[in-house]
Amino acid sequence: MFKRMTMATAGLVASLGLSSLAFAQAAPVSGTVQKIDEAQGKITLEHGPIKNLDMDAMTMVWRVQDPAMLKQVKAGDKVQFTADRVNGQLTVTSIKKGK
Numbered sequence: 558m559f560k561r562m563t564m565a566t567a568g569l570v571a572s573l574g575l576s577s578l579a580f581a582q583a584a585p586v587s588g589t590v591q592k593i594d595e596a597q598g599k600i601t602l603e604h605g606p607i608k609n610l611d612m613d614a615m616t617m618v619w620r621v622q623d624p625a626m627l628k629q630v631k632a633g634d635k636v637q638f639t640a641d642r643v644n645g646q647l648t649v650t651s652i653k654k655g656k
């Protein structure tokens with residue numbers, strides 16, 4: 558329901574010149590890296606609420622879309638990341654150091 562509404566309202570929001578951030582499918586989320594597991598291709602992130610996944614703030618383990626992402630950050634880093642469900646698995650789709 559929310560996804561359909563997002564499609565329908567995207568044009569309206571743009572034409573009104575409002576920020577479309579609140580409607581974004583995968584808006585960047587702030588988080589802190591807790592642990593990196595290169596062998597498993599997993600990253601543990603403490604993260605804020607994730608709207609597109611209906612998720613509250615928590616600490617959890619994620620799969621990463623590209624193992625190279627695990628070389629860009631390390632435990633203790635503050636990051637901005639996007640996440641989505643890829644083939645049914647909760648997956649970090651992008652990550653970069655941030656505040």
Ligand SMILES: [Cu+2]
Pocket residue numbers: 604612613614615616617
């Ligand atoms: Cu979570």
